[in-house]
Amino acid sequence: MSSSSSLSSLQPQGAPSLVTPDHAWPTTLQSHPDGDLIRTETAVVYCEANFAGIDGKTANGLVRHSQKYNILSVIDSQKAGLDTGMVLDGQPNGIPIHASLADALLLADGTPDYFIYGMAPSSGMLSASERGIVLEAITLGMNIVNGLHEFLNDDPEFIAASAANAVKMIDVRRPRPTKALRVFSGRITDVTCPRIAVLGTDCAIGKRTTATALVAALTDIGLKAVMICTGQTGLIQGARYGIALDAVPSQFCAGELEATIIEAFEAEQPDVIVIEGQGALSHPAFSTSSFILRGSCPDAVVLQHAPGRVNRCDFDGMAMPTPDTEIKLIETFSETRVIGLTLNHEHMSFSEVTAAISSYEGELGIPATDVLTRPVEHLVQMVLTAFPSLETPQLSERQ
Secondary structure, eight states: OOSOOOSGGGSOTTOOOOOOGGGOHHHHHHTOOSSSOOOOEEEEEEOTTTTTSGGGHHHHHHHHOOSSEEEEEEEOGGGTTSBHHHHHHSSOOSOBEESSHHHHHHTSSSOOSEEEEOOOOTTOSOOHHHHHHHHHHHHTTOEEEEOSSSOGGGOHHHHHHHHHHTOOEEETTOOOOGGGOOOOOSGGGGOOSOEEEEEESSSSSSHHHHHHHHHHHHHHTTOOEEEEEOSHHHHHHTOSEEOOGGGSOHHHHHHHHHHHHHHHHHHHOOSEEEEEOOSOTTOTTOOHHHHHHHHHOOSEEEEEEOTTOOEETTEEEEEOOOHHHHHHHHHHHSSOOEEEEEEOOTTOOHHHHHHHHHHHHHHHSSOEEOTTTSOTHHHHHHHHHHOGGGOOHHHHHHO
16 A cells, blocks of 8 residues: 555544534535546445545545546445545535445446445455455446556456456556656756655655645646646546556656656646655655655655654554654655645644644744645645745735
């Protein structure tokens, strides 16, 4: 599991939401589709026993923000009957949770176009029971979106079932053919707008959510911001530019990311490029952060941290690093600077988040905020302070 996760979805079950009506998350993200995309294809998302949890980050992300699919419902028998927005953020979004695929179809207006596997287990593989559910969806005529490391299009049973039912299977993580993969060229220096990477102190900590919020907020104030996604969830959400970096052979990781950023820059001519982080540079289980720093050569980094998290996700014996040590490591490893800290408020009360923001700002000498419980202007100001050339007179008037 290497992609970033949702933020408030990681609160202990039953904990009160920290999001106030003024900072309603689902409405904010759904109103920024990064272009004129119209979500006409319907989908149900499978997330059994994991919605609003760390391994359910793909489902969590999709109900908050989907540029490609109209999400009809989520399947999780443990939270059946609830509204996904209420579970994640304390704000209803009209996307229900059902106990089974049968229930989801019963209440859908016809058969949904897609069945999305919405979890990111550490194994990266389907269980035996999950194979049965995916095959059932295929039999019912639903196309499959698969974000796992296990490719359905390489499996004879799935190939036969998809052919028999005339459906397609999308293996999101499958990289380009080896002959088409690109090595680092150094042309990243041709990208003249600021490149900001959102990194973290752990995996599944909220990097993608923060990156998405930053792009939406910069767009709101009149800047053209483009996001480069680096994991399967962003690709499923419909990001225009991105790769599943953890599935690319290491020789080509930096080059594939560099080439993707250059493509986005040349096609969009943006004011800012925001790169989604993966894992953590200090985490021995993941190497993707190092490739992101090498491939994007970011001008700045926003660091995501969960003060209430004691140990690394999925590694109970491995203590979390502090923001200070992670910042020193990042700035030693790469010629960049950390311009701000964003918090994942799991296991924290509102007052504890407030105290943590004040403490970190005093300790680190950089601004800190929580993108889900604090005004998004704090995140924008973090960038404008670091890159004052972005603040034009017209932009100042709008603010």
